[in-house]
Amino acid sequence: MSQGSVNSTNSKVRCSCGRIAVVRTVRNGSNAGTKFYGCPMWPNTSCQLFVPIDDNNVVEDLQLKLLERDTTIAELEMIQKFNEDKIKELEKEKKSLVDEVETLKTKMWQQKLSSIKQYTNQKNMSMALFIALIVVVVIFMGK
Numbered sequence: 662m663s664q665g666s667v668n669s670t671n672s673k674v675r676c677s678c679g680r681i682a683v684v685r686t687v688r689n690g691s692n693a694g695t696k697f698y699g700c701p702m703w704p705n706t707s708c709q710l711f712v713p714i715d716d717n718n719v720v721e722d723l724q725l726k727l728l729e730r731d732t733t734i735a736e737l738e739m740i741q742k743f744n745e746d747k748i749k750e751l752e753k754e755k756k757s758l759v760d761e762v763e764t765l766k767t768k769m770w771q772q773k774l775s776s777i778k779q780y781t782n783q784k785n786m787s788m789a790l791f792i793a794l795i796v797v798v799v800i801f802m803g804k
């Protein structure tokens with residue numbers, strides 16, 4: 662009897678000829694009804710693959726598949742969480758950028774306002790000086 666190699670990752674049994682084994686059922690004899698992995702080419706082959714399928718193996722396979730699925734889900738959840746974190750980070754960054762722009766705008770306005778105020782002050786000052794000069798001149802001329 663040739664031994665099929667059992668690949669635990671995809672739980673596929675391969676025949677010694679390299680083909681993926683198929684599930685067959687014993688038809689005759691005392692083992693009738695037993696499921697086993699056999700060569701897909703049988704009976705037109707010299708391969709004699711016969712790997713009885715143990716119910717425990719099937720359960721293990723299912724558990725393994727379940728575990729793989731859980732792992733995939735966990736990975737997907739991790740990716741999703743990572744993406745959510747990234748989005749949050751980007752939103753935070755965006756908010757701080759918007760805040761920065763607002764701050765800059767406010768600063769620019771304040772600068773503008775203060776320069777206008779300065780300009781107005783200078784204007785007022787020169788106006789005041791001009792008026793004072795006129796007053797002085799008028800007083801001087803009036804004498």
Ligand SMILES: [Zn+2]
Pocket residue numbers: 676677678679680700701702706708710
């Ligand atoms: Zn074969």
